Amino acid sequence: MERPSINLNFSKESARGGQTAAKTIKGSQSVYRAIAVLRGVARHHHTGITSTELCDKLDLTPATTHRLLQVLLSENILTVDPYSKKYHLGLELYLLGSAAHDFAVREHLAVHLDNLRRLSGATVFLFVRSGADSLCLRRIDGDSAIVGLTIAEGSRRPLGVGAGGLALLAAESNRMVEKVLRSNTSLYGNYFDVSIEEIWRWVEATRKRGFSFNDGRLKTGVRAVGIAVGPPSERPVAAVSIATDDTRLTEALRIEFEQLLRVQFENQEKSLLNLDEKLFGGLR
């Protein structure tokens, strides 16, 4: 398992408001700042970062920075080397992060996603099921960006929406599909205009074919091919999809994508079986 990279924007203004900077929840300013501090330290974890460096980067006063650092320190979220005065991430943060162990699929499948990205040239997604949603864990953009793409890492959509979400849904038992569709009924309208029965047909088509296919019926106008990956005859660990713009996905290309997916995951059962054990009972 390789070290995952931190993808955070870490600029001057990041002390207030997060990456989805648009909506900053009123109140709790200090929590935002604390998170900014945390990110700052995370970015320099291996080498360590001093209080003043953080002041500069985050544009906070020394006093505030110091106070926040003390709080995080007292909770063992951070650690400080008293001699170099450099701050590092603490054991507590590691444990907290480790509790979100589900996301380890990210690293386990990283190499496959990179392969797919390279071989297809298209945008590649990784999803897991989380409740009645599919949760995007990773997105590697293709050679040409897909316009109007809303699926960010960490974002959710109801299961059944999009190739990834459909692959995950189709891999569930009928009982579960039923349950999911019921609880999501009112939401599908945001994505397409079809009946629940129609989604059932998609599920069945997906099962028969072994791949999910999004033929551009989504309002976003993206076309994609998806596959559920996981140990044989078990519920899937995740779903991977390859997506391009509406216009680009010809029938030939679709078949090529299916081939790529098949090849990439066909001998992964054993390693996924192992992984499955850890992940089951997780978010889902």
Add this chain to the structure above:
Amino acid sequence: MERPSINLNFSKESARGGQTAAKTIKGSQSVYRAIAVLRGVARHHHTGITSTELCDKLDLTPATTHRLLQVLLSENILTVDPYSKKYHLGLELYLLGSAAHDFAVREHLAVHLDNLRRLSGATVFLFVRSGADSLCLRRIDGDSAIVGLTIAEGSRRPLGVGAGGLALLAAESNRMVEKVLRSNTSLYGNYFDVSIEEIWRWVEATRKRGFSFNDGRLKTGVRAVGIAVGPPSERPVAAVSIATDDTRLTEALRIEFEQLLRVQFENQEKSLLNLDEKLFGGLR
């Protein structure tokens, strides 16, 4: 790598003040609360937890809880399933925690520590070097608790103090030992009353013997045997020590502990070499 456990105290009053509840940094109340919320969610990550459940557990008002949840949500530290209204840990927290990758030694050596605990019946420690300190990553209490034991997980002591810290120090180069001793000089008085030259002799004895030995010279009155573990002829990844009360560690027992340590780690070079690569350049 098994899922690490969260050891957090998660009681009513944990919303204010952390585990080292004694010193609550004045100001930044909301940060403490946010961390409490985070812990609350972490504890129920797999199943998810609702806003009201958190209210009860943390003894916060619905409004406050909701606001904090929104902040953490907006930073992707948390995730919510909009249908079940249950909160889970988010991708961002996972990435943040993954940045503290150093601590993965915890899991890599976990089974060995458990073995040692079982075979020795004594208290077992895991340390890594962090700057001029030894940082305790894990402590598994023995059959009988050691009285007055101050070494908590996440706590630091100057390198050279205690069996673990001495093992780590002795494994460093002479140049580094020199540097560490210089920067820590004024602090050793808190632990024992010996000269720097005496510590140098301990270092040399440790190197010759292959084990560090704390013969109760510490003010805490604990005796312990330690060993540095890591790939051959490289700087060590960590140190492991077995400790008991002052009175219990007879010469025979000491030799037994050395045997246990030797056996436990003697064929680990290859796996540690691999680990070493990831960890180097980390905290140290």
Add this chain to the structure above:
DNA sequence: TTGGTCTTTCCATATTATGGTAATTAGGTT
């Protein structure tokens, strides 16, 4: 539908986080 529970918003108030200043400590230079 209705009733009840859980979630979310709003707002005046008092709590409490803030940043200026100052004291202390550390690091580097002559």
Add this chain to the structure above:
DNA sequence: AACCTAATTACCATAATATGGAAAGACCAA
């Protein structure tokens, strides 16, 4: 060693802002 400079930490009056009550809005189950 003794200086100087820079960084870190403590203090405190003030203003900003997080707080919790109450009420509105969702949601679910009869």
